[in-house]
Amino acid sequence: MSDLLDMVVSGLMERLGERAGEVVHNKMGTTMRVSLDAIPATLDFLKNYKECPFDLLSDITAVDWSQWEENTGLKGPPTRFTLLYNLYSIQTKERIFIEAAVSEGQKAPSATRLYASANWAEREVFDMFGIKFSGHPDLKRIFLPEEFEYYPLRKEYPRTGYDPQDFPQE
């Protein structure tokens, strides 16, 4: 981790206090866990950090941990979903990931007021995982047809859907 990113992370921990979780460094980069209600404060801090503004929200995605323990035998996080924000600073070429745990049915705060690109990214997360965002201006499906009833990236959803007639039986 670069000194600059170190400074950002320590500043963020100071700002969030108890709401900040652990920081993980691996090959992918630096990931910081925060609580869900601290997401707007975190993104606001990172976007407006003077020496290293994270002005590009590359992506928002999510992880469904619901079948993790059965499949791997390892202990997963207590909540079902994890939201993952991927932020990039164009000036300094630094990247940071922000992770927040979301349980089923819980609403996540929308980042659309800070990043315009969060609009479609959050719609994709809603389309695939069914995680709802409070404060989103137009939260509807983005890829799948509007009459689609399921959230296909949830682990219990079968690859070929719930309508086996549409597929050749082997």
Place this chain on the structure above:
Amino acid sequence: MGVSANPPGDPSGKVAVAKLEDAARLARELKAPGGGAKFVNWARKHSLWPIPFGTACCAIEFMGMVGSSLDISRFGAEFVRFTPRQCDLMIVAGTIVNKMAPVLKKIYDQMAEPKWVISMGACASSGGMFNTYSVLQGIDRIIPVDYYVPGCPPRPEAVLYAIIELQKRISEDPDPLKSREAMREKWIRGIKGRGLTPKAKLLLGKDGQGK
């Protein structure tokens, strides 16, 4: 300087005579019963207007087919139009997702009769490698298909072969409108026998009659 009746480049007049004999044979054929249909079919098979329904990489291969090195226009299917109302051959090139399926059906319905469909590539023919919830498992679930071209994507020559085969079929067809209708009825019976899926019901109507 005498005036010759023969055209330049043909001093003996043999070519002109051969052409006249050809024309006379064509005229005899046209006079015979069924000659009119023969002539119409001859014109029809050499003036196929394809509409490319390109949604994926097969459409790139389609461009190679239209380009000068392989040149679809050598076979009388030159005029690629992008409006279905002027076309009589639909080439579906690419993956059709369920969200796109109603659009494909609508465009097919807008084409004038008689019309033919070539399904280009594995995805359009059977869903290909996309055996998932979001992809239509073959366009023959919503529209009737005349020729399936295998490949991922197929070589342009393979699609040209399909077009040549289609032209053979057209020239041997005494009444394209009637045979198209019969083919469509057979297709509807086929998909009904397989069991109409909820998606197909949505697209084809309750009776499965399409339009």
